[in-house]
Amino acid sequence: MQATWRWVAGFALASVVAAGAVAQNVRPDRAIKYRQGVMTAMNWNFGVLAAMAKGDRPYDKDAALKSATFVEELSHMPWDGFAPGTDKGAPTKALPEVWKEPAKFKEHQDALMNAAPKLVAAAKTGELAALKTAVGEAGRACNGCHDDFREK
């Protein structure tokens, strides 16, 4: 076996993970760390935009567009990490409601995935006022879900 394939094999064994559809293969601790990793990355990039919106950081069109694009991309990623059976296995602030009220949880996911492209559109205008509006909407989407589905 080539060195590269030994490494890939080790990688696969070390991270036997799966999307929701084959949840029986998901290691809960890895799923929890995955979704937290995505949320941390989203938090950083949304933080860049929020700081500009708030005036805590000078407006910079390129930096705004980069972070908005990353937030939009990241907005699609965490959900597989909430697969059934991943309510425990590592420290998590996710409340049981995530798995008890999947339809409502999905509505919140959709709210974020609808708000995130507006960040990109606003960043493309180069107008701080547009960015502020979009940051407000995206912030409400984050907050709406965190209020009901994340431990305070």
Add this chain to the structure above:
Amino acid sequence: MQATWRWVAGFALASVVAAGAVAQNVRPDRAIKYRQGVMTAMNWNFGVLAAMAKGDRPYDKDAALKSATFVEELSHMPWDGFAPGTDKGAPTKALPEVWKEPAKFKEHQDALMNAAPKLVAAAKTGELAALKTAVGEAGRACNGCHDDFREK
């Protein structure tokens, strides 16, 4: 101040972060957690592809395309998290070489960003053999950087 803006303001204050260009505003602990979060998310999604390539998980074109797309998107994200001054501030396996040999580190970043779109292209073919080849190349890109720039 509206409730939403109170929240956004809190968010901005809690995550005063910046891209490399304004590194003086980066909180090292947040930058370290950001890059680690991105890497964790990349690991999960690359793990899905590696498991398919290795035969540890049934091949699934849609799941492969989703994870390949996420890996490609994520491949652009971690680098701002290695801003100057973020060599310490939270536990990190990043070696001092990241900041001592920026040109070589950039070469490794480029190798990953070049390999990742090939994962997407391979996933689109629906051919497991194509995916295996692309996973091999992307794995070498990951490994090449980790060998020199990450603590064992």
